[in-house]
Amino acid sequence: MVAVSILYHNESTKWKLGSKQINTFALKSSKPDPTLNLPKKHLIQNQTLPEIRLTPMQTLPKIRLDTRQTSPKISLDPRPVLPEITLVVRMTSIPRILNLVYCHLFPSISLYWSKRYGKVALILDKGSSKDKIFAEKLEREKHKMGIDFQFFFESLPKNSTSIKRMQQLKLRNFGYVRQLYSSFLMDTFIKTPVLGWVDSDSKFITPVAPENIMTNGRLRVKGLNTSPTLERYSSFTMQMLGKPLPGDFMCYFPVYIWTDTITNCNRHILKHMNVTTLEEAFIKSASRGLLSPVCIILTYAFYFERHRYDWHFDIGPRLNLTHYNKMYVLPRHEITSADVTYDVHVATHNRYYVDPKNVINRQGYCAAVANSTIPMTKQTNQMCRRFNGSVFWTLFTLQTAMFHMNGWCVNHNPKCLPTVDEHYKNVKKAIKEGYYTLNMDMVKYINSFAKSENVTCAHFFRNVG
Structure with a gap:
């Protein structure tokens, strides 16, 4: 098992990280990989994947497309008309x-x-x-x-x-x-x-x-x-x-x-x-x-x-x-x-993650509602504040031993970022068009119904200490 940084993208920052504290979520992990040469202060909870840290005003270098395998696929086509x-x-x-x-x-x-x-x-x-x-x-x-x-x-x-x-x-x-x-x-x-x-x-x-x-x-x-x-x-x-x-x-x-x-x-x-x-x-x-x-x-x-x-x-x-x-x-x-172009994952194999405080759920939700038409309550704003300016790298993972952090996104490859950016643009468009309300009340109801069926769940958006 390895440690994975769980971060997310906020459109308003345009990938200008660094001024915000980057939180990491650690799974059951092996010892930190000495080949990464990370400063000791960056090794949080046995983190084994390097972070991208940019100064607030630093912009990403121009991305050159690698025809071998790393060129991101950015769709300029109209929204797909889906079959049922x-x-x-x-x-x-x-x-x-x-x-x-x-x-x-x-x-x-x-x-x-x-x-x-x-x-x-x-x-x-x-x-x-x-x-x-x-x-x-x-x-x-x-x-x-x-x-x-x-x-x-x-x-x-x-x-x-x-x-x-x-x-x-x-x-x-x-x-x-x-x-x-x-x-x-x-x-x-x-x-x-x-x-x-x-x-x-x-x-x-x-x-x-x-x-x-x-x-x-x-x-x-x-x-x-x-x-x-x-x-x-x-x-x-x-x-x-x-x-x-x-x-x-x-x-x-x-x-x-x-x-x-x-x-x-x-x-x-x-x-x-x-x-x-x-x-x-x-x-x-x-x-x-x-x-x-x-x-x-x-x-x-x-x-x-x-x-x-x-x-x-x-x-x-x-x-x-x-x-x-x-x-x-x-x-x-x-x-x-x-x-061999990049693509994001919209789901994980949950049983492989040790996430008792449901950090993935919170960061994923915050990434979805950021800069969208979904009204955010004071509580939601407070929940999401700590994740501002982060990249939700979990979009490139399925489980802790099966992810694209060794391939497409090795060393948090910045060539993956346009794919993340494009995904959230599509999400915000879907929200605007009425595909989603992201209503937490339904989640709360499922949680309470599970309890009536003798199934006890941690709150899906449990507060992180």
């Missing part, structure tokens, strides 16, 4: 997951996922009385929560032999196996053109603007060069698709997918593996070890439907495009300089 999207969560109502969704996922959805995009679908276990009661309660409370829920109940495979073989797979537990398999079935429930896939342990950290979802009619995809992961998962992807994994796609939420891409991918799997059912294909592959449905589906999209997606690969600082393509991508499918 369903935000999808596959879960079950066990205590551990209820804590995650009530304390983190649902409050962040109520703030940062606009109802204009579409509904929030929960796919639950059919036959579970607890899941049925859970859905009934949320249906009654959804308007007060500010979330337009819909519910689906997934049955176990009809073949009892398949169930028994899934139970014997050495992948954590049967519940985990069932949810992995369920990932290939989302198209049987979701009928909107696009779905946005999030895990139950994820959390939104910023409002989702239309530009975060689509570029010129193509859905945005992020890929990361995590070499051990690529090597570990690529063999399973090869077995199911006959194609190698071009990047780690387990690195961001939501994962936006054309719903029929899943249908097409499943059809290809059956043909390639010469099997008649997805159950058989899944069991055959999962019996060998780790398996990532999102990597399999997006690898299919990369090789067969590449034109439908807008690709953003972070290949890291050590490889150029030629070497990366040679190592991970099939000939005639090479990624280009257009595929």
